[in-house]
Structure formats: structure tokens, C-alpha cells
Amino acid sequence: MVKRVFQRPLNIIERILFIDFIKGLTVTLKQAFRRTITTHYPYEKLTPPKRFRGFLGHKVIDGREPQPAFNEWVERMKIEVRPGSSRCVVCLLCKRACPVPQLFEIEPEKLPNGKRVIGVFNMNLMLCTFCGLCVDACPVDCLFNSDIHETASYSRKDAILDLKALEEIGRDWQRRREKEEDKIWSDDEQRQRLWYENDVSIR
Amino acid sequence: MMEIAINLLIILIKILVILAIALGIGAYLTLVERKVAAHIQRRPGPMVVGWHGLLQPIADGVKLITKEDLFPRYGNRFLYNLALIMALVPAVLVFAVVPFGPTIEIGGREIKPILTDVNVGILLVFGLGSLAVYAIALAGWASNSKYALIGSMRKAGIIISYEVAITFAVMGPLMLAGTLSTFEIVQAQIDQKLWYFWVQPVAFVVYMFSLLAETGRIPFDIQEAEAELVTGFTVEYGGIKFGLFPLVEWYVEVLTLSAIAVVLFFGGWSPINIPFLGFVDPLFFLGPFAPFVWFVLKVALLLLFVLWLHWTLPRYRIDQITAIAWKVMLPLALLNLVITAVIAPLIWR
Numbered sequence: 001m002v003k004r005v006f007q008r009p010l011n012i013i014e015r016i017l018f019i020d021f022i023k024g025l026t027v028t029l030k031q032a033f034r035r036t037i038t039t040h041y042p043y044e045k046l047t048p049p050k051r052f053r054g055f056l057g058h059k060v061i062d063g064r065e066p067q068p069a070f071n072e073w074v075e076r077m078k079i080e081v082r083p084g085s086s087r088c089v090v091c092l093l094c095k096r097a098c099p100v101p102q103l104f105e106i107e108p109e110k111l112p113n114g115k116r117v118i119g120v121f122n123m124n125l126m127l128c129t130f131c132g133l134c135v136d137a138c139p140v141d142c143l144f145n146s147d148i149h150e151t152a153s154y155s156r157k158d159a160i161l162d163l164k165a166l167e168e169i170g171r172d173w174q175r176r177r178e179k180e181e182d183k184i185w186s187d188d189e190q191r192q193r194l195w196y197e198n199d200v201s202i203r
Numbered sequence: 204m205m206e207i208a209i210n211l212l213i214i215l216i217k218i219l220v221i222l223a224i225a226l227g228i229g230a231y232l233t234l235v236e237r238k239v240a241a242h243i244q245r246r247p248g249p250m251v252v253g254w255h256g257l258l259q260p261i262a263d264g265v266k267l268i269t270k271e272d273l274f275p276r277y278g279n280r281f282l283y284n285l286a287l288i289m290a291l292v293p294a295v296l297v298f299a300v301v302p303f304g305p306t307i308e309i310g311g312r313e314i315k316p317i318l319t320d321v322n323v324g325i326l327l328v329f330g331l332g333s334l335a336v337y338a339i340a341l342a343g344w345a346s347n348s349k350y351a352l353i354g355s356m357r358k359a360g361i362i363i364s365y366e367v368a369i370t371f372a373v374m375g376p377l378m379l380a381g382t383l384s385t386f387e388i389v390q391a392q393i394d395q396k397l398w399y400f401w402v403q404p405v406a407f408v409v410y411m412f413s414l415l416a417e418t419g420r421i422p423f424d425i426q427e428a429e430a431e432l433v434t435g436f437t438v439e440y441g442g443i444k445f446g447l448f449p450l451v452e453w454y455v456e457v458l459t460l461s462a463i464a465v466v467l468f469f470g471g472w473s474p475i476n477i478p479f480l481g482f483v484d485p486l487f488f489l490g491p492f493a494p495f496v497w498f499v500l501k502v503a504l505l506l507l508f509v510l511w512l513h514w515t516l517p518r519y520r521i522d523q524i525t526a527i528a529w530k531v532m533l534p535l536a537l538l539n540l541v542i543t544a545v546i547a548p549l550i551w552r
Contacts, residue, residue: 021512021515021516024515024516025511025512025515027515028243028511028514028515029511031242031243031244031245032239032242032243033242034245035245036241036242036245036246036247037245038245038246038247040247040250
């Protein structure tokens with residue numbers, strides 16, 4: 001149902017003295033002398049929320065893997081566990097889940113003792129839409145979205161993340177934000193603190 | 204012989220100073236406008252080039268000059284360039300009759316801080332102001348583009364409507380002063396101890412509306428109308444040619460019309476006025492510079508008011524704009540003229 005709002009026509013005094021103009025002008029004048037609310041982007045940056053979907057990375061084996069899933073998958077895929085390197089168990093579920101599967105290039109490396117480790121893991125981020133389906137599919141909490149969002153690069157080659165770069169992003173993330181509480185951004189204290197540095201209240 | 208040479212030298216210096224003021228301040232008004240607009244929208248505006256973006260106009264100028272000069276294939280090159288000159292020259296020429304202060308003495312020689320104190324100064328202002336319509340009509344026509352043509356036709360319609368209203372509006376102050384010379388209008392206001400704003404508020408409102416319409420400021424910027432007409436008649440201009448049109452239209456013309464408004468309604472270089480009693484001068488400590496400071500201050504405040512309006516109000520439709528001109532502003536100005544004719548003898552005494 002449409003709510004009918006009665007609009008009062010201007011009376012003669014309001015017409016002559018430009019009352020509506022003056023109302024508008026007071027609003028803009030009031031705003032003009034308040035503090036600015038912008039971020040001077042290249043010079044100051046806001047921290048994205050933890051759930052932000054930025055560059056992808058590989059978390060490394062550090063004893064905090066989801067159990068018993070990790071041990072089951074290691075057994076099933078005959079993976080050699082190397083602490084400090086990628087948690088990947090070469091199950092290819094991320095490639096299965098991806099809407100553009102050709103952006104993944106995943107090859108296991110066979111070791112002489114019959115076990116395997118991840119050998120090649122390239123992600124072509126020029127094709128990636130950062131939808132996060134691969135992250136949801138990962139059974140061992142290895143692949144994840146980090147908060148790195150400045151994705152510009154000087155060549156197309158730089159847009160392809162190899163295993164080394166993915167592990168690097170993962171180690172960086174685990175050091176900085178792994179222990180942070182998972183909240184949506186509007187009540188994220190860290191983000192609000194950055195806003196309050198400009199003395200701004202967001203509503 | 205010597206006398207003529209010195210007079211010519213004085214005039215040359217005046218021309219250089221006025222040109223520097225008109226174009227230099229015109230360029231820096233782009234920064235002022237961007238800052239005002241930004242702060243009204245709670246942004247800081249240009250901050251990177253120089254301290255708080257103070258060198259931004261220079262950077263913009265260098266960028267515009269070094270850009271490629273494009274020309275529409277089926278346009279008329281002669282009219283295309285002529286339009287630019289016809290926009291720039293009359294707008295700057297109006298400064299010839301703007302009085303900046305009272306007569307001063309330098310080296311035993313009386314100098315009026317006005318380029319030419321012609322006795323039809325105000326007529327000259329509005330004659331040159333009307334010439335702007337040719338520049339805009341030519342710009343739209345020579346570009347051979349539909350957006351440019353629609354924009355220029357709208358602008359021509361607006362200017363023709365408001366030239367009538369503004370002429371009748373300024374007739375009130377002219378009648379009270381009894382002269383067309385800008386210098387003597389200010390002198391008359393000082394002698395009568397009366398800013399004409401106090402007895403001519405209706406004329407002032409009509410004048411302000413016409414100022415906004417003629418310079419293409421919001422709420423009358425329908426010839427620009429970014430959303431529908433890209434930028435109106437400047438669409439096909441590129442580089443510094445594109446830069447000059449807004450410079451002239453939005454800044455130099457606003458500056459000249461604000462200065463004329465100050466001369467007509469706010470007593471030029473006189474301090475704050477109490478009607479019929481006298482003048483209060485809080486800036487007396489500046490001595491001989493006080494009148495110049497007062498003049499600049501008044502023009503600056505009027506200019507900021509125009510910018511403030513620009514970033515507050517929405518835009519009228521073209522038919523509403525012309526309807527306001529013919530149905531509201533012109534009858535108001537005529538009524539004001541009649542009332543002024545009745546009360547004028549009281550003010551002449």
C-alpha cells in the first residue's frame with residue numbers, strides 16, 4: 001500500500017523570503033564546518049574486516065590444523081607432513097568448486113618413499129572473481145582469502161601466484177590476523193578505531 | 204609630450220594589473236570552488252599538489268596546455284576559434300569599468316583606481332555581458348554536435364530572458380544615483396550615506412537571480428546539465444580551449460557581475476553602512492588601504508555566497524527558468540522601478 005504524504009504548499013511569506021533556500025543553505029553551511037570523513041587513500045589506509053575476500057593464500061602447517069579432518073586427508077592422500085610448509089593435500093576440491101577451473105594449475109610431487117607433497121600450485125588471478133567457493137571447498141583449512149586488496153601489478157606474470165607466494169601470504173596472515181576475533185566489520189573494533197582517528201562517528 | 208607618455212604608462216600599468224587580477228584570480232577561483240564544494244560534501248578537496256592543494260590550478264593549467272588540440276571533423280574551424288575569443292574578451296573587458304577604490308595620490312598625481320571612468324559604465328557592462336550569447340551560440344553551432352547545439356540554444360534562451368530582467372533591476376539604483384558611471388554611483392552612495400541594498404532589496408534579488416542565470420550557475424545551469432548534455436556547448440572543445448570556457452563563464456563573469464553588484468548595491472569601497480546616518484569602519488587601522496580591502500572583502504563574500512548556492516540547490520528545468528524570468532522577475536523589477544520612482548526624491552533631497 002502506498003503511504004500518501006500530504007505536501008503543504010508554501011505560504012506567501014515562505015515564497016517571498018526564500019525560506020526553503022535558507023533551510024538548505026543552513027544545512028550545507030553546517031556540514032561545511034564539520035570535519036571531513038574521507039581517508040587519504042595512498043597515504044592512509046583502512047584495515048579490511050577479517051572476512052574480506054582479497055588475494056588468496058595457503059596456510060602453513062603450524063599445529064592448528066582442523067582435526068581430525070587434516071589427519072584423515074593426509075592418510076587418504078598419502079601426504080608427507082612437513083611443518084612450516086603448505087597444508088595442501090592435493091585433493092583438487094578447490095579446482096572442482098571453481099567456476100573458472102582453468103585458473104588452477106595443481107600438480108603433486110612424488111617422493112622416493114612413496115608419499116606425496118604439493119609440488120606445483122599456480123593460481124591465475126586474472127581469471128579469479130574472488131567468489132570464495134574454493135575457500136569453502138577446502139577440507140583442511142588451507143586455501144583462504146587474505147586482506148590484501150591492492151592487486152595491481154606491472155605485468156601479467158605478476159598476477160599469477162605460485163606456491164611460494166601463496167605460502168608467503170599464508171605465513172603473513174597467520175602472524176597478523178589468525179587470532180583476531182571473527183566479526184562483521186561494523187562492530188569490528190579495529191576498523192572503528194581507524195575511523196575514530198579522524199574523530200568521526202559512523203551511523 | 205611628457206605628460207602624454209606618463210598618462211599612457213599609467214594606463215598600461217592599470218591594464219596589466221587588471222588583467223593579472225582577472226585571469227589570475229579567475230584561475231585560483233577554480234581551487235576555491237573545489238575546496239568549498241568539497242567541504243560542503245565533507246571531503247578535503249585537492250590536497251596533494253602543494254600545501255592543501257595550493258598549486259593545483261597551475262598543475263591543471265600545465266596539464267590542459269600540454270593536451271592534444273582536437274577539432275571535430277565537420278565543424279567550422281574559424282567560428283570554432285572565434286567563439287573562444289568572443290567569450291574571453293568581453294568578460295575580461297568588463298573589468299575596465301570596475302572601480303576598486305577612491306581616488307589616490309601617487310607622486311602628486313591623482314589616480315583613479317579604475318581603467319576608464321566612462322560616463323556610461325553600467326551600459327558598457329550590460330552591453331558586453333550580452334555579447335556572451337554570441338560566443339556561446341557560435342561555440343555550439345561551430346562544433347557540429349547535437350549536445351553542443353542544444354546546450355548553446357538553452358543558454359541563449361536563458362541569457363535573452365534574463366538580460367531584460369537584469370536591466371530593469373539595475374535601473375533602480377541608477378535612478379537613485381542619477382548617473383551611469385560606476386565611479387560616481389559609489390560616490391553618490393557615500394554622499395547619500397545609503398547602500399542602495401537597503402532600499403532596493405527586490406532589485407538585488409532579481410539581480411542575483413540574473414547573475415546566476417547568466418553565468419550558468421546552479422540553479423540555472425541547465426545548459427551544462429552533465430547528466431543529459433555531457434557539458435553543453437563545451438563538449439567538442441579540448442585541452443586549454445575547454446579549460447578557458449568554464450574559466451570565463453563560471454569565474455571571470457561571476458567575478459565581474461559580483462563586483463558590479465557590490466558597486467550598485469553595497470556601496471563599492473565604502474565601509475559598513477547604517478542607513479541615512481553614516482558609515483562604521485572596523486578596518487580603520489588599515490589607513491589608505493581600507494577602501495580597497497572593503498571592496499575585495501565584499502566581492503569575495505558575494506562570490507562565496509554564489510558558490511554556496513551552487514552546492515546547495517538542485518537544478519530547474521529550462522521552461523521553469525524562462526518562466527521565472529518573464530513571469531516573476533520582470534514584473535517584480537518593473538514594480539520595483541515604479542516604487543523607486545516614487546521614493547527617489549526622498550533620497551535625492
